[in-house]
Amino acid sequence: xxxxxxxxxxxxxxxxxxxxxxxxxxxxxxxxxxxxxxxxxxxxxxxxxxxxxxxxxxxxxxxxxxxxxxxxxxxxxxxxxxxxxxxxxxxxxxxxxxxxxxxxxxxxxxxxxxxxxxxxxxxxxxxxxxxxxxxxxxxxxxxxxxxxxxxxxxxxxxxxxxxxxxxxxxxxxxxxxxxxxxxxxxxxxxxxxxxxxxxxxxxxxxxxxxxxxxxxxxxxxxxxxxxxxxxxxxxxxxxxxxxxxxxxxxxxxxxxxxxxxxxxxxxxxxxxxxxxxxxxxxxxxxxxxxxxxxxxxxxxxxxxxxxxxxxxxxxxxxxxxxxxxxxxxxxxxxxxxxxxxxxxxxxxxxxxxxxxxxxxxxxxxxxxxxxxxxxxxxxxxxxxxxxxxxxxxxxxx
Numbered sequence: 001x002x003x004x005x006x007x008x009x010x011x012x013x014x015x016x017x018x019x020x021x022x023x024x025x026x027x028x029x030x031x032x033x034x035x036x037x038x039x040x041x042x043x044x045x046x047x048x049x050x051x052x053x054x055x056x057x058x059x060x061x062x063x064x065x066x067x068x069x070x071x072x073x074x075x076x077x078x079x080x081x082x083x084x085x086x087x088x089x090x091x092x093x094x095x096x097x098x099x100x101x102x103x104x105x106x107x108x109x110x111x112x113x114x115x116x117x118x119x120x121x122x123x124x125x126x127x128x129x130x131x132x133x134x135x136x137x138x139x140x141x142x143x144x145x146x147x148x149x150x151x152x153x154x155x156x157x158x159x160x161x162x163x164x165x166x167x168x169x170x171x172x173x174x175x176x177x178x179x180x181x182x183x184x185x186x187x188x189x190x191x192x193x194x195x196x197x198x199x200x201x202x203x204x205x206x207x208x209x210x211x212x213x214x215x216x217x218x219x220x221x222x223x224x225x226x227x228x229x230x231x232x233x234x235x236x237x238x239x240x241x242x243x244x245x246x247x248x249x250x251x252x253x254x255x256x257x258x259x260x261x262x263x264x265x266x267x268x269x270x271x272x273x274x275x276x277x278x279x280x281x282x283x284x285x286x287x288x289x290x291x292x293x294x295x296x297x298x299x300x301x302x303x304x305x306x307x308x309x310x311x312x313x314x315x316x317x318x319x320x321x322x323x324x325x326x327x328x329x330x331x332x333x334x335x336x337x338x339x340x341x342x343x344x345x346x347x348x349x350x351x352x353x354x355x356x357x358x359x360x361x362x363x364x365x366x367x368x369x370x371x372x373x374x375x376x377x378x379x380x381x382x383x384x385x386x387x388x389x390x391x392x393x394x395x396x397x
Contacts, residue, residue: 018044018205019065019173024074026060026230034060035230037074045203046221051210052253057230058209062175065207066092078173093117096166096174096204100182102158104150110136110161111146117169128168135164138201140194156187163195167202176208180215192218213254217242217261225250239265263342266381268334271344271374273358273367278302281309285319296368298353301327306364308333311353333357336366341381345374 019042026035035057042048050058063069065076067088076083083091104113114132119125136143139160150158159179166174180188192215199206210216216223217238225233225241227249234246242262245251251258277296279288281303291299291314298311301322310327331351334343336358347356348371356374358366 016044017041018079019207020077021061021065022075022077024061024064024071024076026057026064026069027072033230035064035071038226038230038232040224040232040235042205042207043222044205047199047206047208047219048222048224049208049210049216049220050224050226051213051216052226052233053228054211055228056226058211058226059177060230061226062177062207062209065173066095066097066175068092093121093169094171094173096169096171098159098162098166098174098176098179100178101155102150102162102179104158104161104165106150109147109149110141110153113150113161114164114168116165121169131168132164135167138167138198139164154187155183156191159183159191160194163198167198167204172205174204174206176206178209178211181210181212188215195219214261217264225253260342260345263345263378263381264340266341266378267337268339268341268344268358268377269337270380271336271341271358271369271377273336273369275367277355277368278365279317280304280306281322281324283317283319283322288314288317288319296355296370298328298355300330300355300357300365300368302365308357308359308365311351311355328352330357333359333363333365335359335361341374341378344369345371345378348374 021038021040021042024035024038025033027033038057038061040048050061052058060069064071065078065083067083070084078086105116108116111129111132114135115123115125115128118128118131123131133143133146136146141157141160141164145153145157150161153161162179180191183191196219208219220238222235223238223241224235227233234241234250236244239262241250242254242258242265245254245258254261274296277291277298278300279291279302281301283291288299297313299314299317300311301309301317301324303309308330309324310330312327329352332347334347334356338361344356344358348354348369351357354371355368357368360366
């Protein structure tokens with residue numbers, strides 16, 4: 001919906017607290033406790049993700065914020081005001097709400113689905129539809145879809161409509177309950193990127209529920225890991241969560257590959273890129289021979305615009321007779337300085353040569369880097385991270 005799982009997670013500024021959950025418990029008549037003495041301070045203009053196993057109270061917590069579920073004990077404050085003292089309809093209309101499968105009105109066109117809340121708030125039809133058209137563009141929906149019905153759209157398009165509808169009245173708060181879990185991984189990534197782009201532009205206070213730790217780490221400014229039974233296990237920024245899990249439960253939930261996930265927070269800008277193993281498709285025999293001493297087992301061949309074509313052993317290259325179809329695949333390149341160390345490592349691991357290709361924003365090769373060099377950068381990044389954590393701890397003391 002900025003960044004991808006393979007991109008460097010940008011620093012996301014945390015503002016003041018907009019939603020305060022204070023010792024909230026939800027107990028049902030049969031004695032079941034869905035949420036147990038939960039306290040959270042949800043920052044303004046940021047994405048707070050609630051994540052955890054089934055039965056941990058994520059969705060119940062979300063629904064207590066807009067009073068779809070009433071708490072048994074405790075208070076929830078929105079901008080300093082108790083939500084239980086506010087008219088429930090007005091409260092809900094002041095918050096956008098996005099659910100799995102979008103929850104669209106099947107008998108209404110897309111433009112009228114998006115215009116639903118503005119119309120409830122008394123906007124005239126022309127103004128509400130104009131706002132809907134503006135939001136269709138913002139969430140990446142073509143204007144030609146405006147008069148279609150939900151069943152005529154793909155799952156990903158329907159979720160975009162759901163996000164647009166939630167934003168229609170420009171609410172300060174957006175509640176999202178596993179909104180992308182019902183779509184395939186490719187569409188899901190696009191929706192996540194789109195959400196981050198929109199958030200970067202609009203700066204809403206978003207509370208997002210998911211069971212997927214990768215999604216939580218990618219989207220969250222702050223991540224709340226919840227235990228079964230509705231208790232808070234840890235509340236921290238994603239990088240801190242991955243580097244310092246609070247206990248064995250959090251560590252197990254994050255998974256055995258949390259160290260790899262953590263690499264998403266380290267930039268690739270410091271990697272030592274080699275340009276000597278790179279040759280153009282029209283290189284002369286002398287140029288190929290000169291590259292043969294570069295210290296790399298393979299040469300990367302580029303087209304005349306500098307874009308990668310594939311790898312070749314030096315002895316297999318013949319000047320004037322380079323056939324791209326005979327080259328080894330170059331693999332997926334990474335954008336140096338923009339993508340993360342995780343992305344660079346992934347590219348190297350997937351490359352048939354063990355070397356990753358770095359490109360600029362236009363897809364032109366800026367150099368290549370070996371797995372060994374990436375590993376050295378990773379060790380340096382982890383050491384720097386430990387030093388920063390120690391300095392933070394010292395400052396707290």
